Amino acid sequence: IDELKKYARRNKFKKIFGPVNIPIIIFGFGFMEEGSNKQLATGKPVNPPIYQRLFIKQGFYIKYIEENYYSRAFRFDPDKLLGYDFSEFEFINLTKENLHEYLDDMIRLHKNNMPEYSKITPNTEKNVKVLFDYLFSYEKDFLVWVVKHIPSNQIVACGHIAPNPFIKDKKGRLTSASIEHVVVDKKFQGQGITMYMYGKTFSQAINPETGERIKYCTNSIGINNKRIIDFTRKYINGIMDRRHFILEYNFDKAKLSHLAQI
Incomplete structure (x- = not known):
């Protein structure tokens, strides 16, 4: 020290x-x-x-x-949530092939909306590459995403989840993932976009047709982020298990x- x-x-x-x-x-x-x-x-x-x-x-x-909140993952269609209208938003899954089209937008959202400590990324270019190489190594199309606001053609939210390789079922399938980043532009916060992203992501992560079985999720949240903590506790029954x-x-x-x- x-x-x-x-x-x-x-x-x-x-x-x-x-x-x-x-x-x-x-x-x-x-x-x-x-x-x-x-x-x-x-x-x-x-x-x-x-x-x-x-x-x-x-x-x-x-x-x-x-x-950190631990919960069972839920599958639901966010477009059918009462009291919310997401018709002006488009959810876009990212892959190795289209990542370059949205990377600058993701970095901008992260820089302008995330807490100070999360911006400390020595060798930023190298670490961004490590991040996405790691995620794409799982060969799952639902791990990384952005949300476009259609009227303005702007990317207003993004996020990614990371599978937990330590927890699998008897067939070797991944059953748990960590919600690593859920970033929403400050101008669009409070409109339910977090629920929109959660619903779109886990509708793919829990899918009998494709065999995906992400049954549990964890989510690390700053204690001052009352909106996300309330969402996690209220809507997905999150239980705080570590700090x-x-x-x-x-x-x-x-x-x-x-x-x-x-």
Whole structure:
């Protein structure tokens, strides 16, 4: 930790965020809270609590908290939901062949709408490639998507889910997935687009005709994202089973604290 601080000072950094576990699609963000579910899962770090204790002892503090919700996956047609009209939106599955057409839009949505810590992606181009190479290796067409607003021809939402390779049925079929990113443009939030994406995705992930059997899902949500937490608890009966902390060290605050002690 001391060496980390020295490195930051040499490079004149003002803050240290973390941990960011590269590649994020596999290892995720943060240190796991004591008492959390320790079962292995994609994007859900498992670690002893001594990690965060040592960092906090060295002046780090909890900046963000992510809660992970576990639930049974539901299949429904979002176009038939009462009280919602998605006729102006188009759901587009992404593959290796058409990813390049929408990648810039996805990066823009991520940059403008996701929390600060999720934007820390060293070697961004390399990590984006690792992310999609990993997802496309499963050869499933429903793992990555975007949503187009038809009247404006703009991409206003995107997301992806990652299968959990540690949980399979007796026939070796994947039965669990992690909802890794669900991003909606701020101008279109509150219109039910999250439910729209969930319904469109899991209608494909739970499909007797194709043999897809994603029966369970997990979803990591920042504790300040009350809208998504409410949706997860209310509509898909999500149960919070683990939490992760993202820590921060602020050199300016540390300096002021040191001066106050003097």
